[in-house]
Amino acid sequence: MLLRHTATPVTERQALTIQPAKTCQPVGALYAALGIHRCMPHSHGSQGCCSYHRSALTRHYKEPVMAATSCFTEGASVFGGQANLLEAITNIFTVYSPDIIAVHTTCLSETIGDDVHQIIGRAHEENRIPEGKWVISASTPSYVGSHVMGFASMTKAMIEAFAVTPKRRGNHVTIIPGFVDPPDMIEVKRLATLMGLKVIVAPDTSGVLDTPQTGHYDMYPSGGVTVDQLVATGSSLGTIALGPIASGPAARALDVKCKVPCTVLPLPIGVRATDEYITALRSAGGVVPEAIDYERGQLLDVITDMQQYFYGKTAALIGDPDQLVSIAQFLTDVGIRVKYAVTGTPGKKFANRIQAATGSDSIIARDASDYYYLHQLIKTEKVDMVFGNTYAKYLCRDEDIPLIRTGFPIYDRIGHQYFPIVGYRGGLRLLERILSALMDRQDRDAPEESFELVM
Numbered sequence: 001m002l003l004r005h006t007a008t009p010v011t012e013r014q015a016l017t018i019q020p021a022k023t024c025q026p027v028g029a030l031y032a033a034l035g036i037h038r039c040m041p042h043s044h045g046s047q048g049c050c051s052y053h054r055s056a057l058t059r060h061y062k063e064p065v066m067a068a069t070s071c072f073t074e075g076a077s078v079f080g081g082q083a084n085l086l087e088a089i090t091n092i093f094t095v096y097s098p099d100i101i102a103v104h105t106t107c108l109s110e111t112i113g114d115d116v117h118q119i120i121g122r123a124h125e126e127n128r129i130p131e132g133k134w135v136i137s138a139s140t141p142s143y144v145g146s147h148v149m150g151f152a153s154m155t156k157a158m159i160e161a162f163a164v165t166p167k168r169r170g171n172h173v174t175i176i177p178g179f180v181d182p183p184d185m186i187e188v189k190r191l192a193t194l195m196g197l198k199v200i201v202a203p204d205t206s207g208v209l210d211t212p213q214t215g216h217y218d219m220y221p222s223g224g225v226t227v228d229q230l231v232a233t234g235s236s237l238g239t240i241a242l243g244p245i246a247s248g249p250a251a252r253a254l255d256v257k258c259k260v261p262c263t264v265l266p267l268p269i270g271v272r273a274t275d276e277y278i279t280a281l282r283s284a285g286g287v288v289p290e291a292i293d294y295e296r297g298q299l300l301d302v303i304t305d306m307q308q309y310f311y312g313k314t315a316a317l318i319g320d321p322d323q324l325v326s327i328a329q330f331l332t333d334v335g336i337r338v339k340y341a342v343t344g345t346p347g348k349k350f351a352n353r354i355q356a357a358t359g360s361d362s363i364i365a366r367d368a369s370d371y372y373y374l375h376q377l378i379k380t381e382k383v384d385m386v387f388g389n390t391y392a393k394y395l396c397r398d399e400d401i402p403l404i405r406t407g408f409p410i411y412d413r414i415g416h417q418y419f420p421i422v423g424y425r426g427g428l429r430l431l432e433r434i435l436s437a438l439m440d441r442q443d444r445d446a447p448e449e450s451f452e453l454v455m
């Protein structure tokens, strides 16, 4: 298999990445743009980049993902892509009629130094942007950062473009949901609504990338945060940002622009992180109903029942930083010991966050790293399970370790598009998947005399 020749012992590398644990910034920017109602994402670069970004999202969500491209060829690569983007803006509004075009840059347009703000200004001057339509942009060079940072940049861009400082505050709360799947966005909304709060979730890909089969194609499905809602984020009582890397920059931008106070929290995966989210909703005026107490109690009951199977097991985590921190905390709470946590996203605070979440300084936690490094760690000292995306299946197969698929991208399974892992219900779903993976392994390996009906 791909990583079968991974060498031990662990080697420290500074200048070489082997199978990175991330994808490129525009993928995250495109995903965030899809969370705006009637928005056409636009990739300012070559066709190949845009095809890759679209296919990554299409394969993960099993939905057609639309995006336009500036179609750079040799000429644009040498002389700049202004003419391409100007023509693209005219064509997109004429042919596809979106309300918004959300432009993100690519390696190429960043390297040649295209000034996208200036080009959009020129498009306004040349009347290429129809009345009541918008073009926004985010800088997403892929040779730095990761898809999570691309998501953060586009989310910040939409807030900066639309949020308006109000004459009077509204009675709603803005939630920046982080780089999570549509069911997770639905779940954070559901909990807030159950507590009696009015919320704006921005961006919101529910109703866009989880749509039903209707027999006809709808380029702009019913979901997504609307422009009116984005404008109204400026009059929110407060912002709750879920995940400091993916959501922190937009929340702080809203604070700077419209003086909306923000609370930056971990992604609400597991009991403690969901408790923090519920506490923040209470501070915003929400009231915890019996239904939420009930769900929390169910999760605690399952944790108690399953403790005997989880206790003392070990895990390795690979993926996006905000998600790994919360999963590491949850696993620690249910008795699973996290040994390794590896993210491809750069960020010096990652190791500290993992240690704070788990209360352990013996975990090897590494940012800006790769699958090869994790495989070396696992070859040196094995774990009972791995949490990661589809790419982790290669090392799991080589080392014969169960994989619990989490994060982005997941190409070879379904379920992540429809079932949340955030909130108390999401915690239940995650535990059910962990337990199934462990029990399936135990059944597979059990000698005939120990193959039990009740485990």
Ligand code: SF4
Binding pocket: 024, 025, 026, 045, 048, 049, 050, 052, 053, 105, 106, 107, 108, 142, 143
């Ligand atoms: S890494 Fe750069 S060149 Fe490659 S697909 Fe992403 S934007 Fe394009």
